[in-house]
Amino acid sequence: VTQVASVPKGQLLNIGAAATVLGVSERALRYYQQLGLFTPYERTPGGMRRYSDADIARVARIRELQKLLGLNLDEVAVVLRNDDRLTEIREVYHNERTGAEERAELARECLEMQEHLRQVVQAKRAGLDNFLADVDARIARIRAVLEGAANP
Amino acid sequence: VTQVASVPKGQLLNIGAAATVLGVSERALRYYQQLGLFTPYERTPGGMRRYSDADIARVARIRELQKLLGLNLDEVAVVLRNDDRLTEIREVYHNERTGAEERAELARECLEMQEHLRQVVQAKRAGLDNFLADVDARIARIRAVLEGAANP
DNA sequence: TTGCTCCTCACGTCACGTGAGGTGGC
């Protein structure tokens, strides 16, 4: 996954602060980096990692894909690659040096990925809706038991 | 987790057939058993596991809690224990030998668990809805780029 | 009897958790 270069908008965070705001472990941040999912914005001369707002957003995205959709880190890498291409498309959108046909091809690939993600989300949502209906049915039955016990 | 005893309604499946209908690995079935999440209905004299419909349903429940809600197997065990108590309540509902106060207490505990599950499901659903809105926004933007390329 | 399925170890893997031992920076 080749990360999109950017300028840091806010201030840079060290790994402890980054882990706290993201709600993940320092180990997880180092592990995602080790797998090449992202690279911290910079290191201090002493070797300490410095995370930009873009880094934080990227890790938040990784977590969302993992925990919400249940993707493994190989699958997350594929989605991140696509995210980066989408950013790239937007950057070269008004760049006349990029061929229109080339841009359209990139866009079509991104569209395919997003529509795939949409399917995954929809399927999960449907599963949760069924689960919720089941839970509500159980709750109603337990309430009936409790009221039956109260009014014999 | 103490499983609720029952009679097999359909026929018994060996581990290969059970794994196929459930869409899980044989290893996973043996592992859930090893952790005490359930016990196959019987074993043949030769030692082969035989799964009843109730066993299949129980494993399907385990998978649902794992994959849909993201629970680990310790948390799954807690929910299964509660499922079993709910079944127990329904079984002794008309049993006069069980004290009404005792039944009500069991019911209240089950209700608490179900309402907790409801919270978890709702939170996940909200997260998925946000994710879906984001995906739809991306799709709309990519479509705009593609149409812009088609009509310069 | 021949295949195919099942059995029990037991080591490998993924996504980290958790110290061990040492250095950096306000």
Next chain:
DNA sequence: TTGCTCCTCACGTCACGTGAGGTGGC
């Protein structure tokens, strides 16, 4: 200078995956 945070190994864990070597059942 003293703490606290950070660093890099490196072994442990959870939920299985994947053979190794052997037995069961139509």
